[in-house]
Amino acid sequence: MRTKRTFLAPHADAIAWPGPSITSITQPAKLGLFEDGAPVRVPLLRRHGLFAGMSGAGKSGGVNVLLGDLAACQDVILWAVDLKRGMELMPWASCIDRLATTPQEAENLLADAVVILDGRADDLTRRGERVWEPSPDRPALIIVIDEYAELASEAPRAIDYADSIARRGRAPAVNLIAATQRPSKDAMGKSAVRAQMDVRLCFRVREPRDGDLILGQGMVKAGWHPHKLDAPGRFLISSPEHDIPRRARTYLLDDEGVQVTAARHAEHRPSLDAVSAQALQRATEAPAPLPQPAVRPSPRHARDNAVREAEEALTTALRQAPDDRTSIGDLIRATGMRRTWVYQRLQELGHARQVEQVARGRWRALPEIHDP
Numbered sequence: 097m098r099t100k101r102t103f104l105a106p107h108a109d110a111i112a113w114p115g116p117s118i119t120s121i122t123q124p125a126k127l128g129l130f131e132d133g134a135p136v137r138v139p140l141l142r143r144h145g146l147f148a149g150m151s152g153a154g155k156s157g158g159v160n161v162l163l164g165d166l167a168a169c170q171d172v173i174l175w176a177v178d179l180k181r182g183m184e185l186m187p188w189a190s191c192i193d194r195l196a197t198t199p200q201e202a203e204n205l206l207a208d209a210v211v212i213l214d215g216r217a218d219d220l221t222r223r224g225e226r227v228w229e230p231s232p233d234r235p236a237l238i239i240v241i242d243e244y245a246e247l248a249s250e251a252p253r254a255i256d257y258a259d260s261i262a263r264r265g266r267a268p269a270v271n272l273i274a275a276t277q278r279p280s281k282d283a284m285g286k287s288a289v290r291a292q293m294d295v296r297l298c299f300r301v302r303e304p305r306d307g308d309l310i311l312g313q314g315m316v317k318a319g320w321h322p323h324k325l326d327a328p329g330r331f332l333i334s335s336p337e338h339d340i341p342r343r344a345r346t347y348l349l350d351d352e353g354v355q356v357t358a359a360r361h362a363e364h365r366p367s368l369d370a371v372s373a374q375a376l377q378r379a380t381e382a383p384a385p386l387p388q389p390a391v392r393p394s395p396r397h398a399r400d401n402a403v404r405e406a407e408e409a410l411t412t413a414l415r416q417a418p419d420d421r422t423s424i425g426d427l428i429r430a431t432g433m434r435r436t437w438v439y440q441r442l443q444e445l446g447h448a449r450q451v452e453q454v455a456r457g458r459w460r461a462l463p464e465i466h467d468p
């Protein structure tokens with residue numbers, strides 16, 4: 097009986113995530129299976145994506161599968177916006193280069209993405225090239241925005257930056273992946289973001305007209321019926337290579353799978369390329385040059401000092417954490433260091449039994465660090 101059901105509908109039951117399907121953003125990601133068992137392959141390079149559907153339909157599950165693939169790509173820098181205080185995306189913090197959890201941080205993050213986009217566009221012009229070809233030295237920048245509607249209502253200025261990225265981000269490989277329940281005008285803000293979405297995953301919706309809202313006007317009449325999807329994770333996909341309605345189901349990546357996958361790839365994430373870093377640097381430079389100190393410390397001396405200060409800040413933050421626990425995001429803010437550094441330091445302190453992980457992305461100091 098079970099064999100027959102599996103044969104007829106390979107996703108009658110949840111389909112366990114088989115692990116990352118790609119190592120480069122130039123390869124199509126595999127997000128799940130169609131009803132006939134064929135994999136859902138989606139090229140993501142130079143594309144913006146929308147994951148939409150009603151609450152509980154499986155958007156976050158879909159975003160997790162996508163992140164599982166992107167975390168394994170060494171030619172992708174991941175940034176993310178999660179205004180639910182990082183609840184959804186924090187488990188991926190060790191693979192996310194920059195995570196915004198407040199409206200102000202979201203606005204700053206998207207403004208910086210536009211700076212990068214412009215810097216890359218200038219670089220392409222100088223080189224006489226049309227598009228940014230991602231590589232580990234020149235990675236694509238992908239910005240995942242969970243609950244896009246909250247961004248529109250809480251950080252309306254951020255929407256202008258998102259709009260700019262949606263319209264101009266393809267050539268310089270700066271792309272958006274947005275998740276939202278109903279991408280109505282109110283939810284998306286007054287911008288062209290929805291119209292710019294090249295890949296749309298539509299999970300279960302409440303009413304047929306929500307299908308048109310997500311997939312495009314006239315799609316329900318043309319046979320796309322996301323209101324009939326009947327289990328979490330089931331979706332219809334519309335993209336240049338998927339233009340007929342075929343029901344599919346995302347793989348299921350459970351919490352433990354996220355933890356293991358994030359930990360596995362955290363150490364191999366690429367750094368922001370020089371072109372983008374310099375564009376950000378130029379944007380933050382003070383207009384007037386700062387007075388030079390009489391004796392300038394050597395770069396190495398300055399670096400050692402910075403690391404020492406960061407280590408002290410890390411220890412203090414762990415010792416003073418409320419409820420005896422602190423998040424990776426707090427530690428990044430307290431130390432001013434990159435995520436990878438914080439993560440590595442926590443691993444080292446963990447081996448030395450000075451800290452322990454109490455929950456995903458949350459750490460606490462053990463007595464040794466409290467009373468050195």
Ligand SMILES: Nc1ncnc2c1ncn2[C@@H]1O[C@H](COP(=O)(O)OP(=O)(O)OP(=O)(O)O)[C@@H](O)[C@H]1O
Nearest residue numbers: 110150151152153154155156157328329346347348
């Ligand atoms: N592919 C899948 N197969 C089986 N179960 C799934 C799948 N995707 C999601 N689920 C289950 O469905 C539930 C809801 O999924 P999820 O949180 O992804 O929904 P959502 O659309 O993001 O909801 P919300 O908008 O409320 O955040 C989860 O408990 C999850 O385990």
